Amino acid sequence: MKTSFFKSVQARACAIALIALALGSVLGGRVDPPALAQTPVYDLVITNARIVDGGGNPWFRADVAIKDGRIVRIGRVSSGAAAKTIDAKDQILAPGFIDVHTHVESIYSLPTADNFVRMGVTSLVTGNCGSSATDVGQFLGRVNEKPLAVNLATLIGHGSVRRQVMGAEDRAPTADELKQMEAIVEQGMKDGAVGLSTGLIYVPGTYAKTDEIVALARVAGRHGGVYATHMRSEGDKIADAIRESIAIGEQAGLPVEISHFKISNKKLWGQTPMTLGLVREARARGLSVTVDQYAYTASSTSLSARLPSWLHAGGFEEAKKRLADKATRERVISDTKDALKRSGFKDYSFAVVASYGPDKSFNGKSIAEITKQVRNKSDVTSQIEQMLAMYEAGGASMIYHGMNEDDVKRIMQEPFTMIASDAGVRQVDDSVPHPRGYGNNARVLGQYVRTLKLIPLEDAIRKMTSLPAQTFGFRDRGLIREGFAADIVIFDEKTITDQATFDKPHQYPLGISYVLVNGAVVMANNQITEARPGAALRGAGSMETVRSTASGR
Numbered sequence: 001m002k003t004s005f006f007k008s009v010q011a012r013a014c015a016i017a018l019i020a021l022a023l024g025s026v027l028g029g030r031v032d033p034p035a036l037a038q039t040p041v042y043d044l045v046i047t048n049a050r051i052v053d054g055g056g057n058p059w060f061r062a063d064v065a066i067k068d069g070r071i072v073r074i075g076r077v078s079s080g081a082a083a084k085t086i087d088a089k090d091q092i093l094a095p096g097f098i099d100v101h102t103h104v105e106s107i108y109s110l111p112t113a114d115n116f117v118r119m120g121v122t123s124l125v126t127g128n129c130g131s132s133a134t135d136v137g138q139f140l141g142r143v144n145e146k147p148l149a150v151n152l153a154t155l156i157g158h159g160s161v162r163r164q165v166m167g168a169e170d171r172a173p174t175a176d177e178l179k180q181m182e183a184i185v186e187q188g189m190k191d192g193a194v195g196l197s198t199g200l201i202y203v204p205g206t207y208a209k210t211d212e213i214v215a216l217a218r219v220a221g222r223h224g225g226v227y228a229t230h231m232r233s234e235g236d237k238i239a240d241a242i243r244e245s246i247a248i249g250e251q252a253g254l255p256v257e258i259s260h261f262k263i264s265n266k267k268l269w270g271q272t273p274m275t276l277g278l279v280r281e282a283r284a285r286g287l288s289v290t291v292d293q294y295a296y297t298a299s300s301t302s303l304s305a306r307l308p309s310w311l312h313a314g315g316f317e318e319a320k321k322r323l324a325d326k327a328t329r330e331r332v333i334s335d336t337k338d339a340l341k342r343s344g345f346k347d348y349s350f351a352v353v354a355s356y357g358p359d360k361s362f363n364g365k366s367i368a369e370i371t372k373q374v375r376n377k378s379d380v381t382s383q384i385e386q387m388l389a390m391y392e393a394g395g396a397s398m399i400y401h402g403m404n405e406d407d408v409k410r411i412m413q414e415p416f417t418m419i420a421s422d423a424g425v426r427q428v429d430d431s432v433p434h435p436r437g438y439g440n441n442a443r444v445l446g447q448y449v450r451t452l453k454l455i456p457l458e459d460a461i462r463k464m465t466s467l468p469a470q471t472f473g474f475r476d477r478g479l480i481r482e483g484f485a486a487d488i489v490i491f492d493e494k495t496i497t498d499q500a501t502f503d504k505p506h507q508y509p510l511g512i513s514y515v516l517v518n519g520a521v522v523m524a525n526n527q528i529t530e531a532r533p534g535a536a537l538r539g540a541g542s543m544e545t546v547r548s549t550a551s552g553r
Contacts, residue, residue, distance in 0.1 A: 042067050042082040043519060049088035049490065053480040054095040054465035056458050064093060066486040069519035069533070074482055086514060086521075088490050094461045095478050096122025096487030096517065097441050098468035101228075101259055101292045101420035103128060105139075108146045114528055115426040116150060118508040119441040120489035122517045123151040123537060125472060128259060128422075129230040130159030130199030134184055137191035140536040147532035149522045151487070153472065153539070155197040155228055156188035158216055159205040170207045170313035178215060185219045192538030194472045195225035195254070200232040200241075201305055203312040210244055214251045221254030223541025224473060228257040234299075235265035236342045242275060246282045246289060256282075257471060260422050261291035261411055262403050264299060266344030269404035276414055283416065290471050292420035293411050295443045297403040298502065300354060300422070300434040303387060303396040308335040320392055333384050340380065343402070348383045352502075355431040356396040364432040364503070399434050399502065409454055412444075418471065419444050419464045428506045435505040439498025442509030446497040457493060473540045486519035 042065040050059045051074070065073035065082065097120045104126045107113060116124060126132070132154055133139035139154060165180045166173060173181065185196060196217050199205045217227045227249055231241035242258070249256035258279070263271055282289045304312065311319050311332055322328045340348070348367035356362040362370050371386040372378055390396050411417055423437030441464060448454045455463075469478025476484050489512060496511030515523040520533035538544055 040081060040083040041065075042072065042077070044084045044086065044486075044521075045077050045082035046086045046088055046093060046488070046490070047077070048090055049093035050090060051480055052092055052094045052458055052461045054461055054478050056462040056466075058458060059092065064480065064486075064488070066516075066519045069486055071480065071482055071484050071486050074480065086490070088514075091490050091492050091513060092457070093480065093488060093490050094120075095465040095480055095484075096120065096489050096515065097419075097464040098123040098125070098472075098474065098478060099420050099423075099441075100125045100257070100418055100468045100472060101128050101422050102126050103131070103422070103424045104152070105131075105133060107148060107152065107425050108142055110425040110427060111146055111148045111532060112528055113148065113150050113425050115423070115438050115508070116421075117515050117523050117528060118512065118526075119421075119439070120491060120512050120515055121150065121421075121441065122487040122489070122515065122522075123153065123468075123474065123477060125153045125155065125194065125468075127155035127157050127193070128197050128199075128228060130157040130197050130202060130205040132157035132160050132193075132197065134160050134164055134188065135191075136188040136193045140192050140538065143534060143536045148534035149528075149532055150517055150534045151477075151537050152534060153194050153474070153537035154192075155195050155226075156185055156193040156220070158196060158198045158208065158213060159202055161185060161188075161216070162204045162208065166204065168204050168313060168315045168318075170204075170310065172209060173212060178212065181216060182219050185216050186223075189220055189223035189225055189539060189541045190543050192536065192542035192544065193220070193225065194537070194539040195228055195257075196220035197228045197230075197259075199230040201230065201234075201309075203309060206232070206309040207313070210248065214248050217248050217252035217254060221252050223539065225539055225541060226255045226257050226472060227252065228259055230259045234260075234262055236268070238263060238265070238268065238271075238275060239278065242278045246278070246287060249282075249287050249289065250285075255288035255290070255471065258289070258291045260299065260420070261293050261417070262299065263407050264400065264402040265342070266402065267342075268344075269407060272407040272410045276411065279414075279416065288471075290416045290418060290467070291411065291414070292418040293408070294420060294422055294436045294440050295408065295412070295448060296434070296436055296440075297405050297408055298399050298401040298434065299403065300397070300399045300436075303391055303398050306336065306339070306351070306387065306398075307391065308332060308339070323388060323392060329388070332388065333381060336384050336387075337380060345402070347378075347380050348387070350401040352399045352401065352432075354397040354399050354433045356390060358390075358393045360430050362390075362396070363430065397431070397433070399432075409448070409452075412448060413455060415459075416467075417463060418468050419460070420468075426506070432503075433505050435498070435500035435502055435507075438500035438505055438507060439509050442496050442511065443498035445491070445493065446509075446511070450493065450496075474537055477537075486516055488514070488516040490514040
């Protein structure tokens with residue numbers, strides 16, 4: 001008797017559920033099955049959120065339900081429908097941030113990528129500035145052997161390809177060498193690279209002429225890639241460098257992405273209306289051109305970048321031999337002094353050591369300060385001699401305070417500007433790196449959105465999410481949409497703040513409470529979890545992407 005009664009109740013519950021679902025279908029609505037008869041439908045539901053969807057739209061209130069790593073419902077979700085619930089407590093829920101300009105080739109040794117996760121970053125694009133793994137398949141494939149907390153994509157770097165074929169030779173490639181480089185780029189794109197990158201102030205990229213880059217960019221373009229460039233100049237020849245970048249895109253037939261867009265020449269501060277105008281003109285002609293930017297007035301690169309490129313031909317040992325010759329050394333000093341004069345700076349007080357292995361006491365000090373300390377001199381020639389001594393001892397990582405805040409603001413307001421850190425994976429040590437690797441995204445949201453009101457919150461998030469996804473072809477990321485990957489960041493827009501400074505850079509931001517990657521929580525209540533759900537993000541032309549698209553996945 002009892003058995004038949006319970007069977008009757010269960011049958012009625014099932015019937016009610018079917019009727020409710022049918023009515024929802026007929027009326028064009030969506031009705032959850034009654035809680036009485038269901039086990040958890042979703043893996044996770046985020047409630048009480050204000051959603052900024054990444055598309056630039058105004059925020060709205062909704063719950064977000066996640067199943068198998070994807071967003072499956074946005075709207076009202078009944079209680080008890082999920083195995084786990086996160087109460088967003090009226091905070092902002094946005095797509096996970098996509099950092100399109102990073103240098104994280106070493107990420108497999110620091111797979112938690114704490115400094116990025118704590119900034120709300122869920123996907124990284126590495127291989128920038130012409131430097132990358134040349135075996136892209138092997139590099140991305142390591143995600144399966146060494147799981148990461150974040151998603152990873154890579155460009156294939158022109159400099160690394162050229163070095164593999166030609167070493168550090170200062171000459172044009174032969175026809176056979178160019179074919180070899182084209183073949184490496186071709187294979188890299190098939191293995192999943194999202195485009196070709198160049199670093200045209202670095203050896204050996206600086207030795208390449210435009211036609212060489214066009215040839216390789218054309219290969220990347222055939223596979224749906226983008227051309228991402230650290231231009232030939234960000235100083236006195238910046239206009240020519242922008243024109244060259246645009247010409248490469250037009251001749252090779254692919255989108256152009258100009259890296260860390262800036263003006264680093266003091267004489268040209270305030271000229272961003274001209275540099276941005278060149279980008280707008282190209283876009284008006286129909287070429288897709290975007291730029292990325294970090295929210296600081298200092299750049300960071302090697303000490304060697306301040307020395308003439310001809311010095312480095314043939315590699316480091318050849319450069320040391322040249323410096324051992326008195327006449328050649330004097331020529332290096334003269335050329336370096338001329339470059340400083342063109343930059344508008346009187347000496348190297350703007351050049352600060354981030355990391356110098358032979359003497360860590362130099363970290364955090366300017367070249368001018370170090371020269372005074374070591375040589376008890378302050379003239380420019382002595383400062384250059386100190387730089388050469390440090391270069392000969394193995395070089396240094398540097399921070400260059402060479403930009404103007406008004407230019408930073410003007411670039412940030414452009415609709416085609418993305419936010420990117422130009423940073424690597426960090427760990428707390430005795431170096432004094434650029435604070436952008438710890439605070440970039442939070443700085444934009446706290447300083448430029450909340451305090452300065454330079455750009456709206458919705459647009460700032462678009463610059464960190466859907467615009468990067470659109471530019472690099474991540475078709476199921478960058479938006480809070482049903483069916484999209486559940487890469488999500490939850491933060492308090494009233495308290496989000498960067499804490500990292502140039503003096504004390506190893507400090508994480510405040511105000512970010514949760515970060516999810518592919519539906520898994522990688523940071524909860526400001527604590528990094530043990531989850532490693534990151535995936536390799538392959539370009540549109542990769543064989544794996546083509547197979548997935550063909551199968552409907």
